[in-house]
Amino acid sequence: MRIHTPPSAVDVVVVGSGNAGFSAAVSAAERGAGRVILIDKCPAEWAGGNSFFAAGAFRTVHDGTEDILPIVNNVDSEIARIIDPEPYSQHDFRRDVDRMTSDRTDPALSQILIDDSNDAIKWLASNGVRFQLSFNRQAYKVSGRFKFWGGMTLKTEDGGKGLTEDHEAAARRHGVEVYHSTPARRIVTNVFSAIVGLVVECNGVETLINTRAVILAAGGFESNPRLRAQYLGPGWDFAWLGAGCHSTRWDANAPANGGDRTISSEFTKSGYPLGLMVNTIGERFVDEGMDMRNYTYAKFGRTIHEQPDGVAFQVWHQHAIPWLRSEEYRDEIVHKIWGSTVEELAEKLRAEEGLSSPDKFNPAAKWDPAIKDGLSTQSSRTKLPLAKSNWALPFDQGPFIAVKVCCGVTFTFGGLAVNPETTAVISRSGREVAGLFCVGEMPGGGLTSSAVFGRRARAAAASLVAGQSAMSRDLSTPTRGGPSSYARL
Template structure:
């Protein structure tokens, strides 16, 4: 049956691609990317009566990029209300030390902003407020295609803010939106990779030049293009150029990362688009490098200690609620030799009530009767690891251990300290998990306004060009958790609606 399905899928893709030359000349909107952002744009444009196509690098059975594999957490209290700290968290992570002469102008009407401010690389508060305001009606819109959103009771071992999720995760979003798009008469071209933007002599968008297997060049003509092809975590050259040579130690959180080559960002920068977002950083999440599954996140480290290849601690394992601190801890892991650390636990961890949330790998822990034996199995210096555990144990103090909330059970006189969940590791057998930093998506992307229009270096909208999802730059420093899928859906829908309206201009 699987073989038959694959044959039918291959047949369908072949049929689509052989028709490219016949059908690629008269679209109203071309969307690059088939994740939640791209499909939201495609459906919105098709609903408005536009002739729309989607270009997807992946084959049909792997369509959807990162969205396909994500749980699609949404930073909302319910389908009608975002979390209390939504805009506040974005504001706290909006860029570097912004020029104070520009900060004062943010209170003015964006239409009066100077070109410098419009093109400035920072998190535009108007874009964030649009995201917060449009989130509820966007989820209601998606609900109309059969997707149900439910509360996520225990998203992390400890959480400071609530989350909701689509039942069925990101794949449910992809399936529902793709079905609706095809129902509206839209076309998805699989195994089709965008390469460059086509513009006229005045710089207006005229379409996309792409490559269809086997390296056959095709031009898809349209007055509007929506770039929704993700970030560049699947491009080793861009990762090294922007994130640095240590990016070799990062692994994609899902197979969908491999399809995100950064061409959407590159082709827009090539025609003068303004960058936005932290190009040297990314959304980091702790993972088990041995795992074969998508999303093998490891949040158990607050209940033990983290050591590097030298057998030494290097970070506060329990600085606060897991959902708001795991990224900083993970970045510290990625900075260690070979980008790896080991979470050391004892038998008490078996009784954690939230163990299923804390350990998401299918691989077993490395176990041993003694710390010295555990060190040998991990390839760590036994004398150093024994000294590290002994120093940690001596710094622990009696108190009430609460695995479901920050408990203030901190070490005393230990460097670096551990601020919560500090219990001695003295009850065998002992166990350990290797942990590395995964890359979920990159932060650097394109500057857009609240209409999802891509801006040029002069702060003006590039006629006919839009961006959504991770192609749209927005994040700096610390990721505002559970907003990436939401951002893709909201601005994808905005982009598609605005893009198709250009038919009449």
């Protein structure tokens, strides 16, 4: 099939069709940046990048019900009376960022993320992104009320699939031209190292697009086993692909390479805080209840990867099973191993992986999955060698189930330094590259970050091209050293 060829001269080229790329492109067009095009090497049916496979959760500062209900579409008057979305302040966001990164986050980047998060979410909503309260992922109904937890109240309708659909619709409304099956090959600069063009491949032929601004939003290197081993360490070339490294607990029976665009993020297995995890020699290796799932799932994915054979089992008793989310644990999605007793389950797992019996927990009086309830295995009478700090009910209510999980690489991130204010790329000499911007996973971040800095890039790009058309750009000045010095993507 012949692919439509992009124009030879535009004002802004965005590389990548994920949340960051579309946010930058739509915002640039909205800002009056001239002719804006978005290119991606994937075919049209694979649009969305990693964002397509996301569950669609956005972490944002908000003031509670009155602030967020106007932008969601799944709360009627009856439900509104039984929800408790607590405000999430800038202090809360900062505390969580610092705690999760051990105070190693870039202070300027993270502060802009925090400060701009609410405006970015509302801008997305104004451009047709359908937001909902995340009842399925971030709330439990306890005593007749929905209690939200973990600081992420909002998600997009139909997750990353819906987010991609909404972005594509917004791009069409704002006149952004999208060209798929068009990989970027080389950045072209003039003698002043300023961006003057981008070489792309279309229908097997390389062609030059003259432009004043290029916004890179092309994601990470998670699909490349060699680069994973090189930059993440030994063994990461064998990790499963779901869509530093962002990893998760992934269904061990899922396809090893490549995403399923129908099942998508449902291969993730997030119910471990309510049960326990054991490796193939029957040992618990993490405190499953040390924190809410939001704050542990990525590092636990890495820990699973470090276990024998790189796999583990999530195990639950009957009291916890009804609380497992159906989109991750329904029979159509995951293979379940059942046992009427702990010993029977252990025997079945032993036959498969050599697993011994799981640890038993201390009795507990009151259990609440929506808060860190403090029901621990550690008491004055009994202490396990490895604690379970919350949600530790006695493991004595059968039948029991187990699910085999592994580590899934959802995305890699980081690598390019940018000016936090403008997202302009910083060269090795410490100077900004005029006309080159970078957003999304390439400098590092998730959905909220992609939207925040995508909008920042559009402002800088629009300012760059203001009052001047790339159509009349004089490219007669040769690139320093000729074509061999072009930057390769």
